Amino acid sequence: MIRLCIRYLNLIVLTILALIGLSFLLPFLFPGDLLTNISGITPDSNQQREALERAFKLDKSLFSQFIHYLENLFAGNWGVSNRTQLDLFDEIALTFPATIELVVYASVVSVTIGIPLGFISGLKHHNPFDFSVVTFSIVAYSFPVFWLALIFITVFSLQLEWLPTSGRIDLLFEVPSVTGFILVDIWLSDIPNKGYAFKDALQHLILPTISVAIVTTALFVRFVRRSIMDVMEKEYIIAAKSRGFTQRQIFFKHGLKNAIIPILPILALQVSTLITNVMIVETIFSWPGIGKWLIEAIYQRDYPAIRMGMLIVSLFVMILTISTEFLTRAIDPARERGVNATL
Incomplete structure (x- = not known):
């Protein structure tokens, strides 16, 4: 180790x-x-x-x-922005937490929905439920994330008027930034009408999160389903069935860990896709994250901002990817010995 x-x-x-x-x-x-x-x-x-x-x-x-x-x-002396003449360190420190917040919430939704659906679909493959889940994953993965975001705005914001079209919170609320996560900052603050502010921020968060999470959920479903199907056809699973173990015992004792391990390195490769989708969604929903900030810098040829923004995003993607790969090798000793992969 x-x-x-x-x-x-x-x-x-x-x-x-x-x-x-x-x-x-x-x-x-x-x-x-x-x-x-x-x-x-x-x-x-x-x-x-x-x-x-x-x-x-x-x-x-x-x-x-x-x-x-x-x-x-x-x-921390990163220069100033051509566009705003503000310190780049302060601007990135203000916008980057909003991007991380969207990444975290979208990942939580994807893991919470995608992995259980993939497990159930893999265990009960080739039945109506499996066909429905596979159809959902194919359709969801086929939609461009910007198209999904625009459809959600059209349906849920403009036609039904259930959710706001853009922003992070209503301008009526002034929430002091502590952690950079708007829901956490509202919870920690002592602003008037905290409950209304929390509800408003949650409403602003729903559509951007779902727009990113749908594509990621589809990926999780496909990878987990395929991995479960492969593991449940292994010889040691067949031997466990012949000894009279129930499906539940076989799955939790032998199938679960062996199915998750091959998925982790594949998911590590999807980190860059997740970050890219988040940055696209930020632009569409005017979410004040580093993606929207970078797009504005590119439009206005703010080269110092482009330079530092690209560096921070690249470092973030690299750290997440390598951390996931390290976790995979730490969990699976076979990969560490070089049986499945080598560094």
Whole structure:
């Protein structure tokens, strides 16, 4: 286990350095003035330009510039946005928790619905319930997430007027940010009409969460169903049946763990898809997360914001993916010995 931890720690460190290196080179690839692309400030005079060049070590070697970039990165000095002239660290700290919130809630819904449906469908395959679940998973996975989001807005917001069309909470409520999760922040706050604020935030959260969760749930159903079907056809399962064990005993003693282990690495590969879908949904629902913030930065060619936003999103996806893979190998000793996979 110690050797496994060291290997994955080295992998994380090397990947982080590679991503930081790519983000460092991005301003050199963007069109326009290099100094503005790095600092987010358009100099008004030659004196200001020279001062900024010295501040960002542009008069030094490329290696010195990279070291300076690392120092600023870990110190939280990420520059300012061309668009808003606000500190990028503060803007990302404000928007990124909203994205994580949507990812967490969509994942919880997908796991809560998708995994049980996949288990039941796999255990009772080729019956009407299984056919219904498979049909749902195929149809749900076939729909683009932006199309689902627009359909939900049209039906539930514009026609039925059950749920709000956009935003995170009504502008009437001012909720102090503590954790970045709106429901948690409302619970921790002492604002007037806390119950109404909580209900309003929950209503704003339903459609974006479901839009992302439907596609992810379909993936979970398909992977879990296929894994259950494969495991229940193994020789040790057949032997357990011949010894008189019930279906319930066989499933919980032999089937459950062996069915989950092959799913974990596949789900790790879906992390990037989940984050991408969340960022798309944020734009459609005007959810104030980093996805919507990045799209606005791209539209307005805010290169410092694009640089830091892409770095943070890439690091988040990388950490989730590697953590899931590490969990898989820690749970399954066979993978650690290199029987099923090698690092």
